[in-house]
Amino acid sequence: MIRRERLHALLELEEQTFIANHPKSSALFERSKTHLLGGVPMHWMVRWAGAFPIFVDHAQGSRFWDVDGFEYLDFCLGDTGAMTGHAPVASVAAVSSQVARGSTTMLPSLDAILAAELLSARFGLPYWQFAVTATDANRFSIRLARHVTKRPKILVFNWCYHGTVDETFATLEHGKVVPRVGHIGAPVNPDLTTKVIEWNDVDALRAALEPGDVACVLAEPVMTNIGIIHPNPGFHDALRQLTRETGTILILDETHTICTGVGGYTTEHHLEPDILTIGKPIAGGIPAAAYGFSETLAERVNSSIERDLSDTGGIGGTLAGNVLAAAAMRATLEEVLTPEAYGQMIPVASHFTSSVQAVIDEFKLPWVVNQLGCRAEYWFRASLPQNGGEAASSSDADLDRFMHLWALNRGILMTPFHNMALMSPQTTFADVNVHTRVFREAVMALLELD
Ligand SMILES: Cc1ncc(COP(=O)(O)O)c(C=O)c1O
Incomplete structure (x- = not known):
């Protein structure tokens, strides 16, 4: 035309x-x-x-x-x-009052506790950790999934986007996993790290998880980064059932799907991820991200990291969960992203x-x-x-x-x-x-x- x-x-x-x-x-x-x-x-x-x-x-x-x-x-x-x-009013007020009282100390704060409580109430996951960006929340979740499962691979959906996470820059070409066009500096060919299947394809999911070498599936509950692609009826049930049956950790990335409602698509549709990641709007524009764990997974993670080695695991980062970001998260969750x-x-x-x-x-x-x-x-x-x-x-x-x-x-x-x-x-x-x-x-x- x-x-x-x-x-x-x-x-x-x-x-x-x-x-x-x-x-x-x-x-x-x-x-x-x-x-x-x-x-x-x-x-x-x-x-x-x-x-x-x-x-x-x-x-x-x-x-x-x-x-x-x-x-x-x-x-x-x-x-x-x-x-x-x-410039949401409540977030601006919280940041303005905190910034003059110090913004980063590498120590916890009351606002971090309050933000975790608000996140738990919204998403139903009991335990939380903070990161600076959603990319990092995804990266750390993948590392923990590999750590507790001792499995090498992750699974993502074709043309997904979860931030600048190396393993996710993989697409399907004639059924083969290839580096996504335009990806810069891939550390290894992503077919070594990643399985890629099409969204909504339950048979492909079953076949990919069946060998038991996938640590986690990382998915948006609805694809949003190649346009909005809803799950077909029953797809999320199959995804949860197959990940459970094969001992694969299910990570749902709510960074964009938080547009669905206060508890994202996960709460709206009663999904049960093992880990939920979120970043972008949760601190009203101040860089902050969070990832939450189910009770069972939290226990596995906690008991698998030795106290004297916990600072060398590659999880966290100096500025993550800083008191300024925590104040912004608390205010934004409480007063801005409301019903x-x-x-x-x-x-x-x-x-x-x-x-x-x-x-x-x-x-x-x-x-x-x-x-x-x-x-x-x-x-x-x-x-x-x-x-x-x-x-x-x-x-x-x-x-x-x-x-x-x-x-x-x-x-x-x-x-x-x-x-x-x-x-x-x-x-x-x-x-x-x-x-x-x-x-x-x-x-x-x-x-x-x-
Ligand atoms: C679903 C999803 N997850 C994670 C990210 C990464 O966010 P950031 O760039 O803030 O790390 C994005 C960015 O667009 C995203 O769309």
């Missing part, structure tokens, strides 16, 4: 508009190149839509303002790190989903949209994918770039590298209507109906 020449011509126009509108971001980017590798603090930022990244002046609630004076509706929200809305907040966010996401669907229907586009809690995502394919392989095969980098840049030039930031939108407690139905209008205009331009 969309001519590629038209797409490329529109993309070119949008690139020019972006450059013309952002002289101050452009100047800062030029300056960045002197001492930041690639002109960016993290190299993946070279991939933002536009000739350079936007420099933010400040952010509040569902919005941010750039150095060129433009206001943006933020549907990216730091890819979930700011799902609380930017009332989800009561605001989820209906707004439903409105986003139905509005995008209405545009898809109006123009009979071969596109689909899906929702998970306060998160929504559309794809350039006619039906919802069942697994990561299917989802990845329908990606369209140029169309993606165009949709992002078109939105950005009209004051909307979407989650980069896929067409994901997240609602904060401050995102309104009116904000969604702005997105719908901009999305519809993009479609009309692509179809040459403008």
